[in-house]
Amino acid sequence: MGNDVRALWEKILAGKTGRDYWRSLAELVSEGAPPEDRQREFPEGVDERPDEPSRRSFLKLLGASMALAGVTGCVKDPVEKILPYTYRTPEVTPGLSRYYATSMTLDGLATGLLVESREGRPIKIEGNPEHPASLGAAGALEQASILGLYDPHRARAITQNGALRPWEALAAELARPRADRGAGLRILIEPTASPLLTSLLDRLLTAYPAARVTVHSSLDTSEPSRGGLLAFGRPLTPQLDLRNASVIVSLDSDFLDGQGMHLRYSRHFAERRRPGWPDPTMNRLYVVESLPSCTGTVADHKLRRRSSEIGTFAAALAAEILLGGKPPSAVSPEIVTALRPFLGREERALVGAIARDLVRAGRGGLVVVGDRQPSHVHALGALLNSVLGAMGSTVTMTDPILWDPGTAGQGLAALVTEMHAGAVDTLVILGGNPVYAAPGDLDFKAALGKVRQSVYLGLYMDETGARTTWFVPGTHYLESWADGRAGDGTASVVQPLIRPLFGGRTESELLAVMLGDTYANAHGLVRERWRALLGEANFEAKWEATLQRGFLPGSEAPPARADLSPQGITAALAALAAAPPPLPDRYELGFYRDYRVHDGQFANNPWLQELPDPTTKITWDNAALMSVRTASELGVANEDLVEITLPFVDPTQAVITTNPPPHATVVLPVFVMAGHADRAISLRLGYGRSGLPVAEGVGKNVQPLRRYGRTFVHGATVRPTGERYPLAQTQKHWDLHDRPIALSATLDAYRAHPHFAHEHKGPVLSILPTVHHEGDQWAMSIDTSICTGCSACVVACQAENNIPVVGKEGVLRSREMHWLRIDTYHTGEVDAPEVVHQPMLCQHCEKAPCEYVCPVNATVHSPDGLNEMVYNRCIGTRFCSNNCPYKVRRFNWFDWIEEKPEYNSEIRTLQKNPDVTVRERGVMEKCTFCVQRIRRAEIDASIERRSIRPGEVKTACEEACPTRAIRFGSLAHGETDMVRWREEPRSFGVLHELGTQPRIRYLAMIKNPNPEVG
Secondary structure, X not given: OOHHHHHHHHHHHOOOOHHHHHHHHHHHHHHOOOHHHHOOOOOOOOOOOOOOOOHHHHHHHHHHHHHHHHHHHOOOOOOOOOOEOOXXXXXXXXXXXXEEEEEEEEOOEEEEEEEEEEOOEEEEEEEOOOOOOOOOOOOHHHHHHHHHHOOOOOOOOOEEOOEEOOHHHHHHHHHOOOOOOOOOEEEEEOOXXXXXXXXXXXXXXXXXXOOEEEEOOOOOOOHHHHHHHHHHOOOOEEEEOHHHOOEEEEEOOOOXXXXXXXXXXXXXXXXXXXXXXXXXXXXXXXXXXOOOOHHHHOOOEEEEOOHHHHHHHHHHHHHHHHHHOOOHHHOOHHHHHHHHHHOOOOOHHHHHHHHHHHHHHHHHEEEEEOOOOOHHHHHHHHHHHHHHOOEOOOEEEEOOOOOOOHHHEOOHXXXXXXXXXXXXXXXXXXXXXXXXXXXXXXXHHHHHOOOOEEEEEEOOOOOOOOOOOEEEEEOOHHHOOEEEEOOOOOEEEEOOOOOOEOEOEOHHHHHHHHOOOOOOOHHHHHHHHHHHHHOOOOHHHHHHHHHHHOEOOOOOOOOOOOOOOHHHHHHHHHHHHOOOOOOOOOEEXXXXXXXXXXXXXXXXXXXXXXXXXXOOOXXXXXXXXXXXXXXXXXXXXXXXXXXXXXXXXXXXXXXXXXOOOOEEEEEEEEEEOOOOOOOEEEEEOOOOOOOOOOOOOOOOOOHHHOOOOOOEEEEEEEEEEEEEOOOEEOOOOOEOOOOOOOOEEEHHHHHHOOOOOHHHOOOOOOOOOOOXXXXXXXXXXXXXXXXXXXXXXXXXXXXXXXXXXOHHHHHHOOOOOOOOEEEEEEEOOOOOOEEEEEEEOOOOOOXXXXXXXXXXXXXXXOOOOOEEEOOOOOOOOOHHHHHOOOOOOEEOOOOHHHHXXXXXXXXXXXXXXXXXXXXXOOOEEOOOOOHHHHHHHHHHHHHOOOOOOOOOOOOHHHHHOOOOOEEEEEOOOOOOHHHHHHOOOOEEOOOHHHOOOOOEEEEOEEEOXXXXXX
């Protein structure tokens, strides 16, 4: 066989084993060209005369094709049954969707989802209404994760030192018996609660007792359990029940959009937050934080504190409750003595008012501590909840959900030290990308070079994959068999909806190989593990029911006994008292996961890169976030570049590595935020990636500034460079300028004057005739009191309606194509602004200004109240956009599939919704109220000879919303929330005085401030 043919076969067959190898070989021979050439109409070199093949080569290929035809003809794939969430038809019906229950794991915790599939092609993600972690909602990351399945830049082949290798070669290497009992074997994994993975890891540690496992994530999530160890003498984690909470104090916790159970917490928080009519009541939320968060934007009182000062605030609050009012006998004398120095460390009037509010709430009080805070602050949070009597009401303690390797585990710093010392001969990395994500003072990259053999399993050939000995492509969760546990411990199943598009292996398969099972498959491994969970009796029926539901009911973690440990609490207070004071000429750096790319694992997702940050509206970048006063001190403004330098040799901080770098420096643009803490710089993780085409050159990597085990650190210097860098924002004006666009009031004012929004609704004089409608009339109501600005609705709209990505340059020119945006307005003082989030989309005006000016009748009104766009009539005059007072219409300047193929085309087109037109350039587009869903419901109702039921039609934004702030339906269904909300006194129409009669009604933001707080 010629060298060219051999090279071609090696390229295509890389990583194939067993039946996959023979099937691919047969396809190659029969097709006669690689897949990339078969996709082109005229393959490269078609106009050139190829070398004439020899007769011998021709006969070899002919013989191989005949032989392989027989081989593949007698091979049958093993059956791997996946079951839909609900049965609609016994088989796949073209044009009809089927929904499958699965789970997405992030930071080790599972969230239950429903995935819509069309003819075997996943196209849309929704929340699983029965799963306790989602309750039917899906966040921005969950919604956008489907685009990661169709990422053309995912890795496709196993390599060893850059050369293609088959699976058998890697399996033979990993399965080789070790005589050292695993002394040189190390495994680095992300946090996990998977019953299957924990079982395999336990078996592996039994087989190799000298091996060690390191669990590491970009930002440590183990601090809550360590705080439980201090507070109760055993590692316990809190489970929140916000349905019972009337007064909540959040200490650096973005629990509504930044923790594993945030979808559930958002739903339960909103149930107590929405001031219904005629008896409006609300919970009360205090937020203490440095960087303004989604949770902070809905707070009744937001207090600015640097991250390092939040522990002192917690201790002062505890001292006020125990020493200023509640009898000290509630806790031990040791705790009371340790608390006395903190009494008065914060403003007594402020802390005293909050303390009295919590004491009045009693069992309805709740103190939530964020994962970013160290263990001693979590211990203080546990003390406060115990003293209030909240245990068993608003919070319950359970054993940790995430797996702990115990004595067989080690921290990342210890692992790096061993790697530098040459004590690690084999390192297996299961996800996580530590070369990029490890703290700067560890220098993981240099340590990795001293390991004899390293294996990395990942979706991309990224920073870590380019430096390990072996690279193994991973599988996306929508093409994997796996399992996990939700934040409350509920066991959940991950079932695939499609065969792996690029091959790939799962973590369980790699661990099984290390245990000697070379040909293990994830499906069989999951089934066998769940056989132990479900029991042998009637296993098949229970297994199928679990697949349909997506989780095992009743498997949540049971409550644990939690008795306070005086020694642990006093130790926590001693650690807080021993903290060194901040240096007056230095700044505190805080590191935060990004709302869009998380810790960088979603950086190659163009939907998320172009999604405006919920608090800054920045796209395609990160920035140095700071307060107005800090920016004034530095003499900088938005988009000015600053150089941030952090020394690693600090006398107040132990040195981790034997030869740390003297300092780290990162240059970032400035973004000034109202409500940010002074003398603190907040930095978002996940940017500055390399090796990923979409993420290449987007933002800056701030990991080099991090120190091991710290989510915030003091001692940085900041210097303006005198240069500027443009930030692509979708909103630059945050003030209402006294315009009645987003209304707000306090709860007391609402009770006293409920009709304050009266002038913004009702009849308006018009020269246009009144139109009387019949039948269903579609409309929407949006309650701004419970909107957190999380942007799940924005991504859901993009996924449902085939909205393209335009890139940073397009956003800079205001050409973003989102049909739904979230406008954020600030009122009040710049240090403590009141924030209102207002989702803004086409208002579907009954007297729409856009319709009167269209010269070709492309924008028209439907009989059921929709403002429609007829794309094949539109000639792009943009008169309608000029005449729209809400500025919600988007002009398709370019064919973005051709203009930005790296974002919108190639295999990503498989995600497109076939029910929605993919628009070409030169047309106007906007929200359609998901008309395709309306028409589908009408067809179904017509077939069944009935009318559409209340709640039968849900728009994509409504279905995704975690707080259920968006309600859609027909005005004919008076019993629905959508109609009832419109009748509340605080409902209003935006720009009502123009007489457009929008079909969308907003409900004014209501806050519930404590009158005792000044």
